[in-house]
Amino acid sequence: MPPFPFEINRPGMDVRLQDVITQAQGSPMAAGFMSLRQGAFPWHLDYDEIEFVIEGELHIGTAQGVKVGRPGDVIFVPKGADITFGTPNFARFFYVTYPAQWSG
Incomplete structure (x- = not known):
């Protein structure tokens, strides 16, 4: 997977992203794969997003607390949310x- 295309200011944190469906295919939705290795970074969503955890442990931090996703879990993140994407390991x-x- 290629490196995450945005600056997150987290030296040492490996973030990768691969879009597989984009607006270029004429879809009103986008989809892809993302991986995180050790750490967390803040993000603001101007879109609705669903995460399906394939491997490891995904932490989505919100003002209400942390949602922990493990393989097979699905997490919904609503438009307008300020979150952190994170993981203790991978x-x-x-x-x-x-x-x-x-992406804006």
Whole structure:
């Protein structure tokens, strides 16, 4: 997977992302794979997103607490949320966003 295409200011944290469905295919939604290795970073969502955890342990931090996802778990993150994506060791997950233009 290629490196995450945005600066997260977390030296030593390995974040990777591979889009598999984008607006370029004419889809109103986007989807892809993401992996995190040891750490957390803040993120603001201007789109709805669903995470399906494939491997490891995904932590989604919100103002209400931390949602922990393990293999097979699905986590919904609503549009407008300020979160942290994190993992104590490693996480790999599949994501779906709506609308497709998730990066702004």
